[in-house]
Amino acid sequence: MSQDRDYIDQEITQIRFIYETLYPETPVEAHMWWEKAKLPTPAVQPQDMSYGAEMMALTYIGNLRTGPQETPALPGKRVFVTIPSPRQVAVRESAGGVPWHKRPRKYRAIHALSPILAEQMKYQIEARRWRKLPARHKFSRLACSRGIFETQKMTPEGRHGGKDPAILIGLHWLDVGGAESLGIDSIQWALDAGLRVFVMVGQEGPERLLAKLPDDPRLQLIRTDRYLPRSQTSGFVSQLIAQENIILTHNHHCVPLYDALPTIKLRHPHVVNIDSTHIVEYADGGYPRISGVWSNYIDHHHVISGDLERFYKERFRVYGSKLVLGRLLDDSRRGAEVAPVRIKAGQSRCRVAFVGRMVHQKRPVVALSIIRRLRAWGKRNGVEFRFDMVGEGPYRGAVEHLLTRYRLADVVHLHPAGTDVPALLEASDILLVPSSNEGLALVCYEAIEAGCVPICSEVGAQAEICPPETLVAWSPLQAVRDSVAVVQRLLREEGFAETVEAGQRARMQALQDEPSAREVLDRLYRDALAAVETEQQLPKETAKRRKTKSKAPA
DSSP states (O other): OGGGHHHHHHHHHHHHHHHHHHHSSSSSEEEEEEEEEOSSSSSEEOOOSOOOOGGGOOOOEEEEEESSSBBBBBBOOEEEEEEEHHHHHHHHOOOOOOGGGGSSSHHHHHHHHHOOOOOOOHHHHHHHHHHHHHSSSSSSOOOOOEEEEEEEOOOOOOTTTTTOOOEEEEEEEEEHHHHHHHHHHHHHHHHTTTTEEEEEEESOOOOOTGGSSSSOTTEEEEEEHSSGGGGGOOOOOHHHHHTTEEEEEEESSSSSHTHHHHHHHOOOTTTTEEEOOOOOOTTOOOOHHHHHHHHOSEEEEEEEHHHHHHHHHHOOOOOOOGGOOOOOOOGGGGTOOOOOOOOTTOEEEEEEEESSSSSGGGGGHHHHHHHHHHHHHHHHTTOEEEEEEOSSSHHHHHHHHHHHHOOOOEEEEEETTTOOOOHHHTTTTTTEOOSSOSSHHHHHHHHTTTTTTTESSOOGGGGGGGGGGGOOOOHHHHHHHHHHHHHHHHHHSSHHHHHHHHHHHHHHHHHHOOOOOHHHHHHHHHHHHHHHHHHHHHHHHHHHHHHHHHHHHH
């Protein structure tokens, strides 16, 4: 533990900030453990003079006191937190194993017979959930009455001491993902707009994106995921808004920040609330449904696709300026020439890539079934294939197991999550995206720009980026057959690659003609900032007019 002292001091600073913010006028006694505690953590309890033996476990670090001195008239709070070691966080990142080992016996038996049949079974379950979704889950907005009288701020003015305006950005976690990538970009755009930025995280997990946070003194990451009980989040957010002059919140799949919306609306009605959503989940609608339910508390819904636009309009009747479409486009590359499709009919070599987290949603097992069939077809038809798979996650062990089982280890090259994906796509002919669900896959943008042909499941908004010639069925069995057929046509049918290229270019151009996420979010940030500056100027101008009027001759 001694070699981690600097890290522990840094985490104690986080704990101090959270509880000094949450309880600015209350005595707090925070007890801390290293890696593991014998008590549930994080937790907040009323102060008690007695202690149990579990407090003094070998992993006990010590206690931290904040706030005024405790008195009988001013009882305090007792806080329990566990500080995870860097080694524990690293284990989260590399956690793997064959995922079906913990599945029911029937599932494992089917998987042993045929992994693709097991994937087909999961697809049938998902399809059934999707059909029953409207009956099982709520698709109506929570009421948000403005009251008979105008809502007034319930927090004293001026507590922030004239600090510059700030934004609170909520992330689901700090692992790789589309929502998290947009969240990291939003942090930089908010800093560019002149805002101070506070970032809260909804839940613990791998932290591959931690190093990608901008290095800026105006940015502060708050580890609510580690050190704050979920039940205390709303109160903490309210105190943070008052203390730090927060004028905006932007939610990227952070459930605790959604739960704090009623508190924000009641205590800080001036705060502008924005959220960004990406993908509708089959089981429960996912974050777009959560967002729609909270719609009366949210000022702007940012969506990344036309498919999500239709979802909000049809399911929650959200229209007008409240619903803003902003594509996940790189503004610096807008208008840049798209590379011509590399694959040509008659070529004898073909390089195929798969890029994505090793989770069920990306269906790496289905990708391996496609790879297996392509290799067999290539051997019969004189085509030499090379395959690359990029990604990490719980299915990584499954992939390695199946590579040995299918005898593909010599032709399939596995790459870690930090691989240079644009460079790989520039060297590839085909990208496999056999996902069970997608919003609008960012890797498809990158593939088309690099001259690579993405072959995608027809799910989510994939039809907005991929032409119908390269869309395949949602069903795994049919997706395998369709994907192999598309590759065969690209390698054998004259003119087919050109048809696909024309379709890809037309869709890319249509997307580039629409506003980007940066354009719409930057405008919302700057509009909120301008509104605050205007509000601050009005009292000064009024006082100036009164002074001028009082000096006027009678």
